[in-house]
Amino acid sequence: MAGNGKPKFAMYWAASCGGCEIAVLNIGDKILAVDEAFDIAFWPCAADFKVKDVEGYPDGYIDLCLFNGGIRTSENEEMAHLLRRKSKVLVAFGSCACEGGIPALANLTTAEAIFETAYINSISTDNPKRVLPQPVSKVAEGELHIPVFYDRVRSLDQVVPVDYVIPGCPPEPHQIWAVLEAIVSGAPLPAPGSTIIGAGKVSVCDECPLEKHEKTIMRFYRPHEIVPEPGLCLLEQGLFCMGPATRSGCNARCPRVGIGCRGCYGPLDGVDDQGARMLSALASVLGVGTLRDEEAKLEPMIEEVMKTLVDPAGTLYRFSMAHSLLQRARVQTGNSTQEVSDEAHQH
Amino acid sequence: MKRISIDPISRLEGHGKIEIFLDDQGNVANAYLLIPELRGFEQFCVGRPAEEMPRITTRICGVCPEAHHMASTKALDALYHVEPSSAVKKVREFFYSAFYVTDHTTHFYALGGPDFVVGPDAPPAERNILGVVHKVGVEIGKQVIDCRIRNHHIIEELGGRGVHPVAGLPGGWSKAITKEMQQEFAEISRQNVEFGLFSLKLFEDIVLKNKAYVDMILSDTYTDRTYYMGTVDANNCVNFYDGMIRVVDPEGKGFVRYHPREYVTHIAEHVEPWTYLKFPYLRGVGWKGFVDGKGSGVYCATPLSRLNAADGMATPRAQEAYEKMYETLGSKKRDGRYQPIHYRLATHWARLIEVLYAAERMVELINDPEITDPNLRTPVTSTPDEGVGCVEAPRGTLTHHYWTDEKGILTRVNLIVGTTNNYAPIAMSIRKAAQGLIKKGTAITDGVLNRIEMAFRAYDPCIACATHALPGQMPLEVIIRDAQHHIVDRVVRGGS
DSSP: OOSSOOOEEEEEESBSOSHHHHHHHTTGGGHHHHHHHOEEEEOTTTSOOOHHHHHHSOTTOEEEEEEESBEEEHHHHHHHHHHHHHEEEEEEESHHHHHOTGGGGGGGSOHHHHHIIIIIIOTTBOOTTOOOOOSEEEETTEEEEOOOEEEEEEOGGGTSOOSEEEOSSSOOHHHHHHHHHHHHTTOOOOOOSSEEOSSOSSBGGGGOOSBOOOOOBSSOBOTTTOOOOTTBOSGGGTBOOOGGGSBSOSOSHHHHTTOOOOOTTOOOTTOSOHHHHHHHHHTTTBOOSOTTSOHHHHHHHHHHHHTTSOOHHHHHTTTTGGGSHHHHHHHHHTTHHHHHHHTOOOO | OEEEEEOOOTTSTTTOEEEEEEOTTSSEEEEEEEOOOOOOHHHHTTTSBGGGHHHHGGGGOSSSHHHHHHHHHHHHHHHTTOOOOHHHHHHHHHHHHHHHHHHHHHIIIIIIHHHHHTOTTSOGGGSSHHHHHHHHOHHHHHHHHHHHHHHHHHHHHHHSSSSSOOOEETTEESOOOOHHHHHHHHHHHHHHHHHHHHHHHHHIIIIITOHHHHHHHHSGGGBOOOEEEEEEOTTSBBOSSSOEEEEEOTTSOEEEEEOGGGHHHHEEEEOOTTOSSOEEEETTTOOOSSOOSTTSOOEEOSHHHHHHHSSBOSSHHHHHHHHHHHHHTTOOEETTEEOOOOBGGGHHHHHHHHHHHHHHHHHHHHTSGGGGOSOOOOOOOSOOOEEEEEEEETTEEEEEEEEEOTTSBEEEEEEEOHHHHTHHHHHHHHHHHHHHHOOTTOOOOHHHHHHHHHHHHTTOOGGGTTGGGSOOOOOEEEEEEOTTOOEEEEEEESOO
16 A cells, blocks of 8 residues: 555455466466556455455545456455445456356356255255354354355346456466556556457457368267367367357367367357357257258257257356346346345345 | 454455454453355256366366366266276376476465464564565575476466366366477476475475474464374375375374265264354264364364375385474374374475475376377266266365266266365364463464464465465454454554
8 A cells, every 4th residue: 555656456356266366376477567567455365455454445546456256145245346436447357257157057046955955965964953054143152144145146247337347267367468468558448338358359269270161060969979080170070169159368278178168258249148149150050951941940950959969058158147148137027236135045 | 252353364355254252361262263155066066967067166266176177077987987098097197296286386385384484473564475585585486486387387288278177078188198298298397306305495494493483383282183084095105186085093093994985974064054164074983063082073184184194105205205204293103104293284394295296296107108198088978877086185185976867967966175174173273273372361463363374374275265376464353342342452464
């Protein structure tokens, strides 16, 4: 908090795994340039500031805040509001903050089921009295408090307005550095408003070295069922790959080692629903019928092929569940944030 | 009753909280470690295709995704009844050993080390990796960064990504090692051995030659006598990738030795209402609360536990270092093996011995002609049903257990994660340190707070996933309230 006029930097994690922090660390010795350009105002894993300190800052005190993790608990939500208020520029950093990420797969189930599985039905858990974690509990010496576990996971922008979005699970270090370097050098940022930065403008396919030959497929194979021909497009070999519907920026890392993309860099520009976009991209790969065929004739044929794609919901929306049209419909019927909070799990 | 809340503790900021209660005399009546976090992987993975689990469960922890990736991949081997070729096993173990070197190194230099290198009572602003560099020289700091970079290079090359690897498949691995890679990796492995030896020498010079530190390690404040768990090979030596689970009692006698798939027979988990994390314990002894000793089922699974549970190390220089630690800390041999060391702070030493072992193992593996086998995959056609996969994560034995339908869609998932094993021991160590350090009339100084933190820092708890990865000093605010919750005293450490 030295009064040297340097811009103030913050990084926080909500419902996340810590991989975003490691990705920042993986920019290597360039972290020293970040340290030189910014004063750290809050970064629990790297510096000595506390929530109390942040509460004491004037509103808008933090110049740049990288927020990773989704909103799973009451504590996550409180921190999102606090950091929005204290930050000039709030960035949703990484898939969880951007669109829910892997933890948002939990939106396919319920908080009750999560508790039942973890604390009651788990084969290794011995809990005959069916004890469940409680927001407030009494022990011999006094009361103990833990945060409320909400019914579903939300992305950061579903809780507070977000200025920029840096996608990826986690964002690739070279992309993180590209953004930070631009900021450090004083380059102007694009207009804010959930604007995507630190990623490409095309699809993963456009930066993938695997060759495409306009081949069509009659069924999908699961990754362990076939050994793909090296150097050739995985999707054209029947291995599901989200490349066509996923934003570039990662350098097609997974396809490069023979493993299909799962879409962590999020949807393409102008696309709302990544899964829906992937379904339409698949149309050109499926080898069913001809252009002249009636839709009624094509439909059952497409359905046959699609049956070989297991777990479409958990695959097409692997990282974007909180943002999917399906989920948004649920949230809207609940009349936005307030009611979602009211539905919070109260054990 | 007065209460001391350590909230927030940083680097776990928002993810961990310590509550200490003082009795009327001002002594510590009890202390609690609360974990305010749950994500529910065991439930939301149900319905997913099993083969996706190595790519989903990496997101349990971004600091040790390699451990989850590997346990998950091994669970798929078992689920699909496919025995990986010896080349596959070697490539996986090589990848996994590189991860161990970088993970343990970062913990020692960035998190655990500063307490010893810079000192437990040094100004908080110096008690971090930068302080370490100041004390021992910038050249060593550079060596630490280089060690991280070169091993992360291996992780990215072999795993596909620097964080959250993707290469594991049932029975296989999707990326082979070419001759060129072999040459490069052999050089990295050699450098790792040198770095491991160097780090042990540093520990000796700075810690073992300082009587105050040795006294602290040997003090009762940082001692708990529990059971110890670790994975051992056929010769009962430490292994990180595969083997049998061995548990020894506080006196070092073998309690049980079992195949990882039998874990449910031996491990159970206890639930408390004031935390989201469960407390595993030995079923054969039972849950007796937060107490140590032979009559309590509480066990530990840490670097020190692995060494305590094994008969020794499988590589020569690590074995020398192992013997030196047990001799130096006064362990006597019984029935041909050293008795367990209960000094929790010795875990830092054990961690460095494991770095050396992982590095030596890398050298062995990369020079094996089989390691460049280009065929690491075979199509898997058998019908899946149930499988357990287990590895030693840096922070403890990690178990993934999956059940599927005949199509390989998950119907049930159970996970016992590295740090979870140690939840009860960590909570007990915190309470013991608090009881030893806060007495009637004790001034709650920064040094006292840091010494309480040292009790859990030895475990490298991964509740604080990012904790051990970055330089820094945990800020603490201790609020002392009277019975009416009025604040009577406040001590702040950290911030500037």
